[in-house]
Amino acid sequence: MEPIQLTERLGRWSSGRGPLYLLLADRLRRLIDEGELPLGTLLPPDRALAAALAVGRGTVVAAYDLLRLEGRIVRRQGSGTRVAGPVPDAGPETTDAPAFLHLLEPRDGVILLACAAPDAPPPELVEAYQRAVVDLAARRGDIGYHPSGDTVLRQALAEHYTGRGVPTAPEQIVVTNGGQQALSLLARALTRPGEQVLVEAPTYPGALEAFREVLAVPRALPVGLAGFEAAVRDHRPAFAYVIATCQNPTGGMLSGLAGSRLASAAASAGVPLVEDEVLAHLAFPGEDVPPPLAAHAPGVISVGSLSKLVWGGLRVGWVRAPEPLAARLSRLRAVHDIGGNIPAQLAAAHLLPALAALRQRRAAQLKANHDHLRAELAAQLPDWQAPPARGGQVLWVRLPHGDGVSFVQTALRHGVAVLPGSGLDAGGGSREHVRVHFVPSPEELTEAVRRLALAWRAYDQAARSLTAPPQLAV
Template sequence: MRSILGAGRSHPQSQCSRIGLHMMPIHLTERLGRWSSGRGPLYVLLAARLRQLIDDGELPPGALLPPDRVLASALAVGRSTVVAAYDLLHGEGRIVRRQGSGTRVSGSPSTAAPDTTGAPVFLHLLEPSDDVIALACAAPDSPPPELVEAYERVLPELAATTGDIGYHPGGHIALRQAIAERYAQRGVPTEPDQVLVTTGGQQALSLLARAFVRPGDQVLVEAPTYPGALEAFREEAAVLRALPPGLGGFEAAARDHRPSLAYVIPTFQNPTGAVLPPLSCRRLAEAAGDAAVPLIEDEVLAELGFPGEETPPPLAAYADTVITVGSLSKIVWAGLRVGWVRAPAPVIARLARLRAVHDLGGNIPAQLAAADLLPRLEPLLRRWAAQRQACHDHLRAELTRQLPDWEVPPVQGGQTLWVRLPRGDGDSFAQTALRHGVAVLPGGGLDAAGGSEEYVRIHFLHTPDDLSQAVRRLARAWHAYRPPAERTTSRAVLAM
């Protein structure tokens, strides 16, 4: 890990080159650079730069940050600016503040490597490991035959393509048309110019955050929720306002905080698996329209109901101003990086301009295969639903048998279980579980309100044999687990 003191300099060890001593303000200000040059409140800009230093490893776990007054003096700002920035980072779980112990970066040197907390997003949980059963990153782990057949069918079309350089920032028209037709079949008339194709749902969320959020803007989110969305909003230095699942209390929050954006997963909510009733969906969509708050509906999991569960209509069926995010990565294969945004045409045009700045357009062969596959999805969805329900039931039965003290509510679809531990916290238990060869996702990193620390999220997408083996490892980890004297508050690595 790089030194926080700067390359090429020699400093006495007593001046903070080892963890546990104060980060000297002069050295931290050097690292901060031109932190105040952006747009937005100073405390948000300061928090954004400190967040980047933490995520990049420049401020390692356990590093002791300067006291409020000392850093404020070094930066020539009011103490309230530093206090507000520290409070924002504390709410995200990136730093820990304790009276008498100062302000530290979350985590500790003794647990920082190998690390499952406080690291840059999307890294170690996305790479397979032969000796670890991954129950954290939820997505199909192999392409289905239907996808292979779709590629085979579009190869002649691809071979015959001429006069097309392949740059389509909005997405290939064939796929945009197929997505529009699928929404029309679900009761939401849609034109191709209301659809933007993205490289998965995560890029869709990142583009929307970039388009709608400025530093210091308020964003309403569920607590807990999908951590990838939290990271996308935090990258734009948003101030997150947490509401219960389903965005309960939306009207009051919209009135009091004047948010620039709201985000909800109404169907098979990630991570709880909850489904928002139709009447609540209507009220939320209409309330967002009345308050002129752009509402993002994450529909990535909406078609993952178990057999007999009908897919509810999108929130856009109740208010056409709703912005809908979808993806094939969860219902077909994670390696098929095809997602989309359905929104009013002016919003789509704005997102296409932003997208063109980054990559000019997505993978055209993948989009052609997706366009071919979309009208043929139903048999795959039915087969996949039965398999997931069988795995869900098997995992719950194994957990009940071997870990009867755990609270494991059933779900009616989706991919994950939201498990409450009877003692300790998800962060410290996840580290113990990893040492026993199984990866779970701590709940604290999914909760912008700083709660859910007693939860872990686990998925049920493995084979029954692998799930049984995973539970045996979890049981051994639980018997070996000793909760820390003080609850760990470090931020969980992001998982999809």
């Protein structure tokens, strides 16, 4: 393709915010993903495209390198730069994380161990909606648009945090359509294109997607954000994101002392610290749950949701933040959807006082499932390493060899879907891991492990055949 042809297709690619190389890569990415640059298209050389766009050669090189790392282009000495095609993110035969939204919908005959949430609404939710209907019947003079969230729920959430040792005013609460929207709003509010965000490796893949969507660059640190202070000095991040309790996917917990040090270090450095508490209420019975990080520093931003504790279909999440940031998040929220579902928010307000009993019942069930899954893995796949979790819904499993990306394809063909570890690691590691959740019944987990064992035997046999020395002819 001639540089002038590509320039015409790029259009006003540089009109956004952020470094030019990111804007150029974003526009090329769209052209590739939408099919305007078909598979095999020969792209212009660095210097030629840079001259046509009136930018430095380094801008084009950096954009090309980013797309190469994503797998969208291939660069070979002597063969030029060619389009490799869009990164598969919705095909039926992939389970690569974080692009796993297609796995949310059930598929015939496939046991889904990729996306974890309760598989049925509990009786408490039905009762809460019945009470919410009564509340709605009594409402007058309310058009129902509340970008910050319904005042009843905001007040209930403020009391919920205050009861956990974090004094909170309703003005500090912004209600969202689930925890994922909360992360998306925070990413838009706190970052500009090209800025870095400190994250754990591994971490929740949906967070990585939210940050990358606004062209932020996740910078990986060990779980618990070990090395935080040095990373702040070296990279000057826009903010840091941590799952301190029931970490996803390792199931670990940051001790109270470690959490206090992290919160204090973030406050001293002036770096906003976002704590994802979506799984914080799923600690196993008997575990010593540390206080929220916001209890150590008032500027910590907390993200919560009822989707993992109550039901995924209850799209109610929230952000607890300093008032100026909360007001900004409300303005951003209004641009997208004006407000959330008021009946759902009223039901959530009725649920909050009943969370203790629901949490106790669900945590006990998850602990039993966790033990059952680990026992089945030990019996049928003894070479796999599945360390125990202290809470949450998933196991972080290390394979004896190979990589998760290729194994999950084999597993899917055997009727079970799990997530490869590389999609949860912003640093490009964890390729030897897979994430497996233990929400289903013990019977379904037993069948899932049976299928995983069959898949592993097929995968292992194929790997050995590829590495076996050739037979000598006699």
